[in-house]
Amino acid sequence: MADYQPRLDDVQFVLHNVLHAPERIAALAPYGEVDADLMNQILEESGKFIAEQIAPLNPVGDHVGAQWKDGNVTMPPGFKDAYQAFWQAGWASLCTATDDGGQGLPAVLESVLYEWLSAANHGWTMAPGLLHGAYECIKHHASDELKAQYLSKVGTGEWLATMCLTEPHAGSDLGLASTKAVPQPDGAYLISGTKIFISGGEHDLTDNIVHLVLARLPDAPAGPKGLSLFLVPKFYADGTRSAVHCERIEEKMGIHGSPTCVMRFDEARAWLVGDIGRGLNAMFVMMNAARLHVALQGVGLLDAALQKADAYAHERRQMRAPRVAGEKGSAPADLIIEHPAMRRILDTQRAWVDGSRVLAYETGLALDEAKHHPDAAQREAAQRWCALITPILKASCTDQGFHGASECLQVFGGHGYVSEWGIEQNVRDARIAMIYEGTNEIQAIDLLMRKVVSDGGAAMTAMLDALSSGLSASKAHEAQVLQLFDQLKATTHTCLQAAQQPDGQVRLSWIAGDYLRMATLALLAWSWTRIEAAEGSQAPRWQTPAAALRAWVLPEFGMRSGIIEAQLKA
CATH class of the missing domain: 1.10.540.10 (Acyl-CoA dehydrogenase/oxidase, N-terminal domain)
Incomplete structure (x- = not known):
């Protein structure tokens, strides 16, 4: 292909x-x-x-x-x-x-x-x-001395960087990290420990690699508050190599072109980034930026799979496709693009790609508006959007990136399972995005427990109200979105009530993924009202996936709502 x-x-x-x-x-x-x-x-x-x-x-x-x-x-x-x-x-x-x-x-x-x-x-x-x-x-966190040496090199991409968090015994629970940092008389530190799943921990792309490493001082308390962040380069300014070793790279399901490394630090000389005991605060600057990029990986990988499947469907001839009486297709009836089952797959994935782009690009704009908009209320709204939408995008786009790519593979039939067509690589490569930078389950818990329940649903309600202000109940599709928003608010209220129960945290953890999915579908529907209000949207290119969204995607909203109601009111 x-x-x-x-x-x-x-x-x-x-x-x-x-x-x-x-x-x-x-x-x-x-x-x-x-x-x-x-x-x-x-x-x-x-x-x-x-x-x-x-x-x-x-x-x-x-x-x-x-x-x-x-x-x-x-x-x-x-x-x-x-x-x-x-x-x-x-x-x-x-x-x-x-x-x-x-x-x-x-x-x-x-x-x-x-x-x-x-x-x-x-x-x-x-x-x-x-x-x-x-x-x-x-x-934002390094000393002036570190900035002078590393900031422009990393900022321009001349040197690449890593994020060294995970350890063999400490995956998502970073508080269990035990890599040690021993202070030295000259203000430096010696880092010792092993980190796993380090993307790009060793390679030959650049002359240097800058490792940002979470480690614990000897007198640091247990748990996440005892972690500090340190910078360890592959090579120091005098050309000597640091005591950082790549012990092996993992044999993986996908992304074979990216070395996923096991990195061993043997009293590697390092410097503190940020404040002692606030390593996670500094590291989350990296993680939040990475989560938006991971969401975009999901969008891109789904679009790549869709391109392949659409091209194949316009070339592959099979049995004649059934048609409604009097319907004239745009292609010969023996091309599989004319089969309703194949059109459903392709149109549904297109609905996800287009709608997700609206949400992701809106977030890109909001990142700058949160920093630079002249109106304080607009800056606050943009910041609220980014905080709420980041876990939703990371989870929903990567989930659809994998499952949608698998659907696209189905268009190829048996050929999709054969490597030469390339679609099976899309499926394999897409799977990791649901796991790294915080699993999708963690994203769901982050959204519901930390972003919604923690403030009594105020931020979610404010965002939905702001989005509702541009919609009209007299327009059928916009009225549907208003109904979805109202149901999401009602479900949010149910979750807030459940949070007050003795077993509330457990019960909410059961349905956090369903709540995130409800939010995703409501926002996806909203994004399509934006598309349909745009000049040029009457073309079939945009109307066909809009119809698929309402036929095949949005009905899931009611199912998720029912699951939450059944679990929280049982």
């Missing part, structure tokens, strides 16, 4: 016609010179770069994979040259401040870039995937 091709017109429609991104960006002081023409130029050039240099490497990354030998990792053929071209062309530093060697552009452009990169070559994209978060972590 052909390599993934970024579809600029689809993205432009969402950014310009639906979200009016150029006008909103122009209202933010740092981006006064960023207009529609500049945005289009950046997107067009990034699409060309991805199509020509990144997408063709996807099969070799999967088949050859990263190779480990004697502690060193060699990346698949072509990966290093592509990465060097990537950062030197400035793609790694779209949002990096100009003072730090970057271009200082809006976050939404980086959102599109990483969606397309993930769709084209998920394994390769894992390498620069943590750069933005590492840059923000160093910028």
Whole structure:
């Protein structure tokens, strides 16, 4: 099958016609010179770069994979040259401040870039995937001395970075981490311990790798409050190599082009980032940035699978498709695209891709509005949106990225199970996104317990009320969204009541995933009202997935609501 091709017109429609991104960006002081023409130029050039240099490497990354030998990792053929071209062309530093060697552009452009990169070559994209978060972590928490040495190198992508959290005995429960940090007389620290599942912990893409490591001082209390964050480079300023060793790389289900490393720190010299005992606070700057990128991985991987399945369905001939009397198809009746079952699969996945883009790009815009909007109320609303939507996007987009890709594989029949068609790689690669950067179950608990129950549902209600203000009950599709919002508010109230019961936390944990799914479906429906209100949305390209959304996706909302009611009122 052909390599993934970024579809600029689809993205432009969402950014310009639906979200009016150029006008909103122009209202933010740092981006006064960023207009529609500049945005289009950046997107067009990034699409060309991805199509020509990144997408063709996807099969070799999967088949050859990263190779480990004697502690060193060699990346698949072509990966290093592509990465060097990537950062030197400035793609790694779209949002990096100009003072730090970057271009200082809006976050939404980086959102599109990483969606397309993930769709084209998920394994390769894992390498620069943590750069933005590492840059923000160093910028906001590191000392001036560390910033002078590392900030621009990471911010431009000249050096890559890792996030070293997980240990063999401590997965999602970071409070169990036992890596040690021993203070030295000169203010440095010696780090000892083993970290696992470290993406890009060792490779040959860049001259240096900057490790950000959670560790515990000798007198630190147990639990997460005893963790501090430290910076350990692969090479120090004098050229000597640190005592950081890659013991092996994991043999994985997918993303073979990304080395997932076991890293051993043997009294590696390091420096504190942020305050003692507040390592998680500094690290969460990286994790929150990573979660939006992971959501976009789900969108991109689903779009890549959809491209393959749609192309195959327009070429593959099988038995004649049934048609409604008098219906004229757009293709011969023996092409499988004409079969209702196949059209249902493809149209449903398109509904998810388009609706998820609206939500994800809205979040990219909100990230900048939360920082730079001149109106305080708008900054607060943008911040509320980001806090609530991040766990929803991370969980829902990655869930659909995997299950939707599996549906797309179904379009191929037996050929989909054969490697040469490439669709089975999409399924394998997509599965990890449901796990890393906080499993989807953790995202659901984070949303319900920490974002909704903790403030009595105030933030969720305020967001839904704000979204409702632009809808009309006299329009059928908008009235449906208002009903979904009202039901979500009612379910939220039920959850708040359950939280007051002795077993409330257990019962809410049972249904946290169902609550997140209800929120997802309500927001997806809202995003489609935005699409349908946009100029140009009457074309079949947009009307067909809109119909699929209402026929095949939104009915799940009632099922989830029923599950929650049954569990909490039992």
